[in-house]
Amino acid sequence: MEYAEILHRCFRCGYCKLPSDYSDLSCPSYLKYRFETFSPGGRMWLLRGWLDGQLQTSPRLQEIIYSCAACGNCVEHCNFPKFKDHILDAFIAARGLMVEEGQVPPTVRDYFKAIQQSGNPYKAPQSARGNWAKGLDLAAYAGQEYLFYAGDVASYDERAQMMARAAVTALKERGVDFGVLGASELADGNETRVLGERMLFEVLAQANIEQWQGLGVQKIVTVDPHAYHAIRNHYPALGGQFEVFHYSQLLAPALKAQPPAGPGRAVRVAFHDPCYLGRHNGEFKAPRKALQATPGVELIELPRARKNALCCGGGGGNFFTDIVGAGPGAPARERVREAVANGAEVLAVACPNCLKMLSDAVKAENLDERLAVKDLAELALGR
Numbered sequence: 001m002e003y004a005e006i007l008h009r010c011f012r013c014g015y016c017k018l019p020s021d022y023s024d025l026s027c028p029s030y031l032k033y034r035f036e037t038f039s040p041g042g043r044m045w046l047l048r049g050w051l052d053g054q055l056q057t058s059p060r061l062q063e064i065i066y067s068c069a070a071c072g073n074c075v076e077h078c079n080f081p082k083f084k085d086h087i088l089d090a091f092i093a094a095r096g097l098m099v100e101e102g103q104v105p106p107t108v109r110d111y112f113k114a115i116q117q118s119g120n121p122y123k124a125p126q127s128a129r130g131n132w133a134k135g136l137d138l139a140a141y142a143g144q145e146y147l148f149y150a151g152d153v154a155s156y157d158e159r160a161q162m163m164a165r166a167a168v169t170a171l172k173e174r175g176v177d178f179g180v181l182g183a184s185e186l187a188d189g190n191e192t193r194v195l196g197e198r199m200l201f202e203v204l205a206q207a208n209i210e211q212w213q214g215l216g217v218q219k220i221v222t223v224d225p226h227a228y229h230a231i232r233n234h235y236p237a238l239g240g241q242f243e244v245f246h247y248s249q250l251l252a253p254a255l256k257a258q259p260p261a262g263p264g265r266a267v268r269v270a271f272h273d274p275c276y277l278g279r280h281n282g283e284f285k286a287p288r289k290a291l292q293a294t295p296g297v298e299l300i301e302l303p304r305a306r307k308n309a310l311c312c313g314g315g316g317g318n319f320f321t322d323i324v325g326a327g328p329g330a331p332a333r334e335r336v337r338e339a340v341a342n343g344a345e346v347l348a349v350a351c352p353n354c355l356k357m358l359s360d361a362v363k364a365e366n367l368d369e370r371l372a373v374k375d376l377a378e379l380a381l382g383r
Contacts (some may be wrong), residue, residue, distance in 0.1 A: 003090035006083040007048040012041035016074035016087070019308035026304060027074065028311045028331040029067035032324050037064050040074035040087060047094050057103040065094050066105050067323045069331075070194050070316030072279035076307050095196025104196070107321040112197055115204075120187055121320050122156040130182030132161035138168060141179030146245070147217045148178040149231075151224035152187050153319070153352040159359055160352035166377035167223050167247045174254035178221060186211065190230035190276075195317040202238060205230070209240035221245045225276035225351045226315075232281065246277055248350050248376055252289035260380040262295035263346075269297045269379070270344035272335065272358065273309035274351035287350045290376045297379060302342055310335050312361075314353040325357060332361035340371050347373045 017027040017039050025031045029038040036042040043064060049055040068091050078084035098104050104112075114121045120129070132155055141147050148171075154164035171178065189204030208231075212220070220242050222228050231244045269291055277283045284306045291297050304310040313324045313331035324330060336358055339347045347362075349355045359373045374383070 003086050007044045010044040015077050016040040026310050028069040028313045029324050031331050032329040062105050068316050069311050069318050071275040071311035099196040111320045120152050124156050127183050129155050132164050139179045144177045144179040146178035146219045146221045148180050149220050149222040151227045154223050163375040164223050170377040170380050174258050188227040188230050190226040191317045205238050219243045223247050225274040229276040248286040248290050252286045255293035261382040267345050269346045269348050270300050270302050270339050271348045274354050275311050275315050294380050312354045312357040314357045319353045332357040336361045350376050
């Protein structure tokens with residue numbers, strides 16, 4: 001493994017499991033399972049034994065390696081600057097070896113199969129990919145300033161479709177010039193990459209790059225921080241040089257210039273930082289500025305916020321593989337309990353994965369009458 005050296009340098013001190021004030025737990029897999037093997041340091045210890053031949057690939061080892069949500073909390077809080085930036089790279093490389101061996105959890109195998117056969121993890125027809133935009137009178141992309149990229153979840157998940165519809169409506173009402181691809185949009189591949197199927201990721205990325213370059217696309221705006229991350233950080237190495245924006249980065253100044261109606265009454269709103277927008281890409285201000293520009297929103301901060309934010313548990317492919325997403329100890333359920341305990345009436349999100357994970361967690365915790373999970377644009381539209 002390219003990153004094998006760092007496995008030997010990890011002291012397993014435990015800071016990778018915690019936020020910066022050490023007041024709680026912030027590693028999603030450790031939070032759920034509470035075994036040291038599910039912490040970043042424990043995972044490194046297992047990988048070291050695995051590479052040295054002391055451990056064999058087993059369903060349990062696969063579960064532990066694939067339980068990582070790739071949220072970046074370990075990278076943020078590791079005390080060893082010379083290798084901290086490669087912690088997730090090592091875990092992804094280990095997954096890559098398991099893919100090469102054909103030794104992956106069944107849900108991961110099924111995810112890859114769905115992507116290869118259907119072009120999306122929902123096994124839905126390609127012709128249905130643009131159905132989320134029906135009735136909105138959105139223009140097909142034909143040289144507009146921005147290509148609006150919805151991504152897999154916002155294209156096919158019913159709740160996330162509402163998020164995409166709210167985002168394009170809010171942007172369109174404020175004169176942002178964009179077009180959509182509809183049924184010709186393709187998967188971005190970020191989860192494929194994080195799950196260890198590098199070759200399939202490159203195939204997906206190259207298909208997007210060729211399509212977008214052929215259309216003359218220069219700027220892309222997306223609702224999905226996972227797609228934002230892939231296009232911004234991994235497409236350039238494959239020849240895809242695009243200026244990419246998360247929709248909150250366009251929404252914040254647009255709302256300030258043209259204030260929305262808002263929710264109509266004073267509402268205590270806490271913002272849940274998406275890992276792929278916040279920790280991975282350093283964007284913490286734009287979503288908060290959008291909320292602050294929405295009349296009636298009283299923005300409050302949760303104890304675990306910004307660089308210390310608690311992941312919803314859907315990253316690293318877990319949104320689809322569901323290794324850490326279910327059960328009372330699931331990080332999404334911990335997150336909604338935290339929001340209620342700190343007086344939030346609404347938990348605002350800016351990621352379709354987070355929207356789905358946290359909405360389901362509210363139902364599982366029977367908190368429907370105390371907490372609503374809403375997207376930034378939905379709040380701006382008064383929904």
